[in-house]
Amino acid sequence: MGDRPSRIEVPDVVGMTGREAHALCRGLGLFLGYYNMDQQLPQSMVIAYQEPPPGAMAAPAAAVRIWTTSDPLPDDRRPQ
Structure with a gap:
């Protein structure tokens, strides 16, 4: 049972x-x-x-939220 990591590095899924x-x-x-x-x-x-970005550390079973090329980007990622 001690084999599960306490944190997992988030992979780069963009592309x-x-x-x-x-x-x-x-x-x-x-x-x-x-x-x-x-x-x-x-x-x-x-x-x-x-989100979270690649390389961030996440808890096991955490969610990596994604937006596809046809989706509106989150407000903080939109060009100003």
């Missing part, structure tokens, strides 16, 4: 498809969270932005 990112996150023990939970993640769309 991947939803299917690729889901498989990678699942393999690391993270969840992939699509920004619009009312819609199903388009498996073939390319990921344009993620």
